[in-house]
Amino acid sequence: DTGVSQDPRHKITKRGQNVTFRCDPISEHNRLYWYRQTLGQGPEFLTYFQNEAQLEKSRLLSDRFSAERPKGSFSTLEIQRTEQGDSAMYLCASSLVTSGNTIYFGEGSWLTVV
Amino acid sequence: KNEVEQSPQNLTAQEGEFITINCSYSVGISALHWLQQHPGGGIVSLFMLSSGKKKHGRLIATINIQEKHSSLHITASHPRDSAVYICAVRDGNQFYFGTGTSLTVIP
Numbered sequence: 001d002t003g004v005s006q007d008p009r010h011k012i013t014k015r016g017q018n019v020t021f022r023c024d025p026i027s028e029h030n031r032l033y034w035y036r037q038t039l040g041q042g043p044e045f046l047t048y049f050q051n052e053a054q055l056e057k058s059r060l061l062s063d064r065f066s067a068e069r070p071k072g073s074f075s076t077l078e079i080q081r082t083e084q085g086d087s088a089m090y091l092c093a094s095s096l097v098t099s100g101n102t103i104y105f106g107e108g109s110w111l112t113v114v
Numbered sequence: 115k116n117e118v119e120q121s122p123q124n125l126t127a128q129e130g131e132f133i134t135i136n137c138s139y140s141v142g143i144s145a146l147h148w149l150q151q152h153p154g155g156g157i158v159s160l161f162m163l164s165s166g167k168k169k170h171g172r173l174i175a176t177i178n179i180q181e182k183h184s185s186l187h188i189t190a191s192h193p194r195d196s197a198v199y200i201c202a203v204r205d206g207n208q209f210y211f212g213t214g215t216s217l218t219v220i221p
Contacts, residue, residue: 033209035211037155040213040214041213041214042118042200042202042211042212042213042214043157043200043202043209043211044211045208045209045210056208089155091155091157093157102147102159102162103147103159103202103204103209104159105149105156105157105158105159107154107155107156108155108156108157110155
């Protein structure tokens with residue numbers, strides 16, 4: 001297993017376009033988290049899934065943001081009608097509840113909205 | 115006030131120095147994580163603590179649950195230790211992150 005992988009690693013998009021990020025967690029990990037990180041700040045929680053169920057969403061996750069984990073494995077985070085303020089790194093992490101919740105992060109997906 | 119506060123925000127040290135990064139938190143705790151983030155974004159989990167002390171190589175992490183405080187120590191620091199170190203506290207299903215401590219170790 002190569003760990004948590006995210007795709008694409010970098011995305012530059014024009015304001016108003018839609019973007020989608022994909023996260024493949026570590027196999028068998030039942031929890032999957034999405035975070036957003038801007039320069040000089042720690043990660044901010046967006047949402048998390050246990051298996052395919054989205055159990056919690058942050059107030060940061062506006063109507064333009066949607067996340068899915070249809071089969072309880074990979075997840076997608078879609079941002080519609082992107083705004084310049086959406087420019088950030090989007091981090092995915094996964095954990096296995098029975099392992100004491102050690103969390104493993106992906107490399108992140110950098111989004112630049114121009 | 116953030117749920118997790120780290121100090122210092124920035125730290126520059128000479129190679130070989132002993133380094134301490136502090137973390138204080140105000141939320142309930144199931145476990146505390148120390149994370150290392152390199153330029154480019156990749157985050158690596160260094161430690162997960164719920165009590166006491168853990169050591170891994172030159173890194174030592176301690177936690178005092180009563181005082182809601184944790185420290186990360188680096189002995190004999192090296193330029194390759196240069197990174198951002200983030201304290202994260204898990205309260206139930208939620209993780210709360212500090213803003214990170216940017217460490218630069220000068221040869």
